[in-house]
Amino acid sequence: xxxxxxxxxxxxxxxxxxxxxxxxxxxxxxxxxxxxxxxxxxxxxxxxxxxxxxxxxxxxxxxxxxxxxxxxxxxxxxxxxxxxxxxxxxxxxxxxxxxxxxxxxxxxxxxxxxxxxxxxxxxxxxxxxxxxxxxxxxxxxxxxxxxxxxxxxxxxxxxxxxxxxxxxxxxxxxxxxxxxxxxxxxxxxxxxxxxxxxxxxxxxxxxxxxxxxxxxxxxxxxxxxxxxxxxxxxxxxxxxxxxxxxxxxxxxxxxxxxxxxxxxxxxxxxxxxxxxxxxxxxxxxxxxxxxxxxxxxxxxxxxxxxxxxxxxxxxxxxxxxxxxxxxxxxxxxxxxxxxxxxxxxxxxxxxxxxxxxxxxxxxxxxxxxxxxxxxxxxxxxxxxxxxxxxxxxxxxxxxxxxxxxxxxxxxxxxxxxxxxxxxxxxxxxxxxxxxxxxxxxxxxxxxxxxxxxxxxxxxxxxxxxxxxxxxxxxxxxxxxxxxxxxxxxxxxxxxxxxxxxxxxxxxxxxxxxxxxxxxxx
Amino acid sequence: xxxxxxxxxxxxxxxxxxxxxxxxxxxxxxxxxxxxxxxxxxxxxxxxxxxxxxxxxxxxxxxxxxxxxxxxxxxxxxxxxxxxxxxxxxxxxxxxxxxxxxxxxxxxxxxxxxxxxxxxxxxxxxxxxxxxxxxxxxxxxxxxxxxxxxxxxxxxxxxxxxxxxxxxxxxxxxxxxxxxxxxxxxxxxxxxxxxxxxxxxxxxxxxxxxxxxxxxxxxxxxxxxxxxxxxxxxxxxx
Numbered sequence: 001x002x003x004x005x006x007x008x009x010x011x012x013x014x015x016x017x018x019x020x021x022x023x024x025x026x027x028x029x030x031x032x033x034x035x036x037x038x039x040x041x042x043x044x045x046x047x048x049x050x051x052x053x054x055x056x057x058x059x060x061x062x063x064x065x066x067x068x069x070x071x072x073x074x075x076x077x078x079x080x081x082x083x084x085x086x087x088x089x090x091x092x093x094x095x096x097x098x099x100x101x102x103x104x105x106x107x108x109x110x111x112x113x114x115x116x117x118x119x120x121x122x123x124x125x126x127x128x129x130x131x132x133x134x135x136x137x138x139x140x141x142x143x144x145x146x147x148x149x150x151x152x153x154x155x156x157x158x159x160x161x162x163x164x165x166x167x168x169x170x171x172x173x174x175x176x177x178x179x180x181x182x183x184x185x186x187x188x189x190x191x192x193x194x195x196x197x198x199x200x201x202x203x204x205x206x207x208x209x210x211x212x213x214x215x216x217x218x219x220x221x222x223x224x225x226x227x228x229x230x231x232x233x234x235x236x237x238x239x240x241x242x243x244x245x246x247x248x249x250x251x252x253x254x255x256x257x258x259x260x261x262x263x264x265x266x267x268x269x270x271x272x273x274x275x276x277x278x279x280x281x282x283x284x285x286x287x288x289x290x291x292x293x294x295x296x297x298x299x300x301x302x303x304x305x306x307x308x309x310x311x312x313x314x315x316x317x318x319x320x321x322x323x324x325x326x327x328x329x330x331x332x333x334x335x336x337x338x339x340x341x342x343x344x345x346x347x348x349x350x351x352x353x354x355x356x357x358x359x360x361x362x363x364x365x366x367x368x369x370x371x372x373x374x375x376x377x378x379x380x381x382x383x384x385x386x387x388x389x390x391x392x393x394x395x396x397x398x399x400x401x402x403x404x405x406x407x408x409x410x411x412x413x414x415x416x417x418x419x420x421x422x423x424x425x426x427x428x429x430x431x432x433x434x435x436x437x438x439x440x441x442x443x444x445x446x447x448x449x450x451x452x453x454x455x456x457x458x459x460x461x462x463x464x465x466x467x468x469x470x471x472x473x474x475x476x477x478x479x480x481x482x483x484x485x486x487x488x489x490x491x492x493x494x495x496x497x498x499x500x501x502x503x504x505x506x507x508x509x510x511x512x513x514x515x516x517x518x519x520x521x
Numbered sequence: 522x523x524x525x526x527x528x529x530x531x532x533x534x535x536x537x538x539x540x541x542x543x544x545x546x547x548x549x550x551x552x553x554x555x556x557x558x559x560x561x562x563x564x565x566x567x568x569x570x571x572x573x574x575x576x577x578x579x580x581x582x583x584x585x586x587x588x589x590x591x592x593x594x595x596x597x598x599x600x601x602x603x604x605x606x607x608x609x610x611x612x613x614x615x616x617x618x619x620x621x622x623x624x625x626x627x628x629x630x631x632x633x634x635x636x637x638x639x640x641x642x643x644x645x646x647x648x649x650x651x652x653x654x655x656x657x658x659x660x661x662x663x664x665x666x667x668x669x670x671x672x673x674x675x676x677x678x679x680x681x682x683x684x685x686x687x688x689x690x691x692x693x694x695x696x697x698x699x700x701x702x703x704x705x706x707x708x709x710x711x712x713x714x715x716x717x718x719x720x721x722x723x724x725x726x727x728x729x730x731x732x733x734x735x736x737x738x739x740x741x742x743x744x745x746x747x748x749x750x751x752x753x754x755x756x757x758x759x
Contacts, residue, residue, distance in 0.1 A: 003618035007604070010615070014606040014645060087602030088646070092612070092661060095569050096619035097591035169533075261586070264572045274602075 055230040060208040063223030077158035108155035139229035146226035156251035305386035312398035324405035351418040403436035431496025441506030474498025522700030528576040555721035595667030601654035603646030
């Protein structure tokens with residue numbers, strides 16, 4: 001075990017030393033630290049706010065938070081139990097004379113370290129909660145107890161689940177199915193409650209503050225410990241605390257006695273993690289669990305730059321669920337429609353505009369790294385004998401078609417559901433596609449202008465800010481037109497029109513990125 | 522020293538290795554050859570204890586996944602991967618601790634000097650080029666003074682001087698009584714050093730001879746390689 005602790009100790013020490021050597025990184029960390037301290041201090045300052053938060057809402061929030069935390073962490077554990085291992089671990093640690101149990105323990109210690117910052121941020125919310133809810137004297141103590149219980153339980157539980165499921169693929173499938181069915185049931189119950197009550201708070205109370213939820217093993221237990229912050233220490237608290245204690249002890253003993261042989265299962269995941277790290281370093285998206293259909297019968301057509309378009313269409317067909325619709329399309333469509341559903345009825349005729357705004361917001365997040373980035377990793381785009389304009393047009397054409405197809409499905413559905421007229425539906429589709437084009441070419445132009453920025457996160461930040469700033473004139477013009485005419489159609493058309501002009505301008509200025517590899521930054 | 526008996530490995534429906542059996546004895550350099558998809562990597566990973574498999578693999582007389590076998594085993598993977606925030610020296614110290622080595626520092630210094638890495642001791646993993654990472658990986662594999670060592674495509678990324686040193690190291694290991702197994706695609710790169718050749722094709726060991734046995738047949742390794750991996754083409758050309 002000493003070698004494993006040596007590894008952890010040295011890695012942490014060198015990480016800190018490395019940060020100290022790079023002034024910019026250090027300034028970044030100091031800035032974050034100052035920000036956190038500021039939040040804590042500000043939260044403790046008397047705010048004069050009336051602490052009238054409903055204790056039942058607090059309980060619901062706690063159980064919801066732990067439901068999400070346990071679901072994401074444990075699901076990831078089944079899927080990619082190796083997320084805490086790297087290829088260096090495979091090469092040097094797995095082949096060393098160290099017990100697999102110790103190797104697994106090392107992985108989970110790393111995992112806890114990785115989530116420490118997130119935990120710290122979560123704890124910073126305690127003062128905020130104190131300002132909004134009337135807490136008991138033991139309030140902060142029980143919240144911290146719940147956080148500690150979660151921090152100890154999820155890696156241990158993850159290890160137990162993983163060591164059991166990694167032995168057979170069918171077990172993994174079964175567990176994933178159970179998790180997914182559970183998530184769908186909770187989501188459906190919640191949606192049903194939202195539709196019935198038309199009120200988020202009431203819906204949350206009905207689902208997450210139900211006795212079944214409060215006593216539900218692990219999630220309910222942890223949530224009930226935290227929920228005691230706004231009330232007396234009830235049976236729920238004691239059941240939760242004792243349940244978690246037994247769970248943590250039981251998991252620890254089970255693991256220590258287990259005969260683990262998990263290296264094989266880890267290998268695939270490690271390769272995935274390495275690819276994800278590489279993608280992160282290069283500032284592009286990692287497509288998670290992207291399934292490629294093998295039986296797509298679609299040939300390649302066209303010559304020169306058109307061949308890229310044809311290839312992109314083929315790739316889309318192979319990876320989409322149906323025609324152009326993929327997972328992101330479904331998320332955008334469903335989330336945008338649900339968003340309109342939960343908005344108050346007062347928005348009245350502006351329903352389609354609300355759907356447009358929300359869907360464009362999601363589109364911006366999903367398209368922050370366009371297809372061109374993946375294309376520029378390979379030499380073909382630079383080598384194809386065609387002009388940069390032709391190449392840029394054809395390489396991005398499939399994205400515009402996809403946005404058009406998504407827009408058609410979304411706004412025709414929204415038009416039917418929220419009784420929109422045909423002209424407004426068409427205007428929304430046009431605007432949605434135009435906004436998509438702005439995001440696509442803004443990505444390219446930013447890479448051309450700011451390709452020298454080495455921090456990929458900074459580049460993403462620049463892109464978001466640039467997108468928002470450049471869209472402002474269109475929004476202002478749209479609002480002005482609406483103020484004059486009170487017509488939703490003209491508001492949408494003005495914004496869409498501005499985006500269209502913006503996209504064209506971006507296109508003209510960004511094509512040079514395909515001249516050579518260096519122009520790509 | 523290395524005994525592989527009836528090794529089979531199936532990935533879902535694909536049989537990657539089918540009842541492969543071979544041995545590499547103490548003081549012998551074995552070379553594992555084969556075209557892409559022959560099952561070499563699966564065999565290597567099985568020997569390294571990274572995969573579950575059917576059959577039996579023994580290193581120094583112990584089951585390959587046992588702690589005793591791992592202590593006697595050295596592995597230099599195809600793709601070097603170092604800890605990003607550990608220095609070169611700390612990598613060696615970690616390996617020394619993991620294998621319970623005593624007085625390893627002189628040996629570590631000698632290895633680093635040999636691979637021109639003595640001025641890179643304080644460099645962390647992420648600061649090294651791929652070739653340098655490969656050199657550190659080799660040093661980590663050698664410092665434990667293993668009884669059996671396995672190299673997976675060891676020459677890739679190395680500069681000419683390091684390749685020359687590595688070839689000398691193969692011979693030194695052999696002379697020390699270590700069993701060496703080298704997996705490679707580049708037949709020429711190991712032509713002077715091998716004692717036993719193992720050729721895999723479609724998951725099976727299709728050729729297993731010592732250098733003396735092969736020399737007696739009067740054929741070159743390259744010719745034999747193509748005759749056992751592409752017998753149809755060989756017949757056509759004949």
